[in-house]
Amino acid sequence: MELPRKIQAVVKALSRLPGVGEKTALRQTLVMTRWHANEISELAKAFENLQTLGKCIECGMYCDEKLCVVCSDETRCESEVLCVVENLNDCLAIEKSGTFSGIYHVMGGVLNPLLGIGPNELELDQLLARVKKYQIKEIILAVNSSVEGDATCALIKEMLPEETQILRIGFGIPMGGSLEYLDSLTISKALENRRHL
């Protein structure tokens, strides 16, 4: 039996979201058919509004105003430390840890020639301009470990003036993690990153 076209359209749209297969999408759609009309239009409107989602003119983070919360905080701008992250999610994770009080640069991805993401898409010129403007002394590259991530870090290091300290976030055994269950790449990274007590 074929599903009605209107249901098919929603199922197809929902299945494009990560973690949603066709079966989950159908279940969700059927729950939505029981909603009030205004609840559904609220959902639709929220999606429509996403199209006009703004970015901070300084760091590139998604935000409502011209400047994000971090960039409008003067004490953070004066800290002379800048953290380069891939996306809002990574930024949120760092903010949640509560141990970073500098400013961010949100690249919105990593270098990926196949997807057409080059230095321009990552706003690296803007990064360079801000390093000068805020007299940044230390840059922390909080970029996940992958071929593309490593390439991005290498490119940033090459672009920036030599007097800026460029560090990459530490890789190793996670807190609470057990050596027994970790992959060998993590363990060799952790051994490499050993430190004096």
Added chain:
Amino acid sequence: MELPRKIQAVVKALSRLPGVGEKTALRQTLVMTRWHANEISELAKAFENLQTLGKCIECGMYCDEKLCVVCSDETRCESEVLCVVENLNDCLAIEKSGTFSGIYHVMGGVLNPLLGIGPNELELDQLLARVKKYQIKEIILAVNSSVEGDATCALIKEMLPEETQILRIGFGIPMGGSLEYLDSLTISKALENRRHL
């Protein structure tokens, strides 16, 4: 750090779907921010269209035309067997099994005084009218086992003329299921429903 309002709105809307928590919703929203504008409006439009989703004037199943695929099939209408289901999902599951060739009545729920679902909401008058119209001899109540489901079945049995055979779908051990892992209610139901070989 607070999320932009536009993102918050989508996260809130998505978290209302079953199986989606705040964390999943945020992940999905951030993926959507990378979509093209027309992909997002397609999604929004699909949701908007759900508001005008039609129902089959005969059985109450969601469909595009006036009549659903089943009700517009004459041979099925002449089979004199009618299956009462709660919703489209249950109907799809039965159709998938490929062993039922009669017509359906989709109630859209079960009796639930707390949610204000009474006999009128389940279109039981329409069911009665169709039983007469199609000279239905056998009614299969494919309603899940719950207090509300049982009450609904009892009400339907009371409403229908005595000459109609009213049967409930069989409860017991599912195929491939193992006695060892099944709950005692299922096992007692299965013992009750024992059959001659």
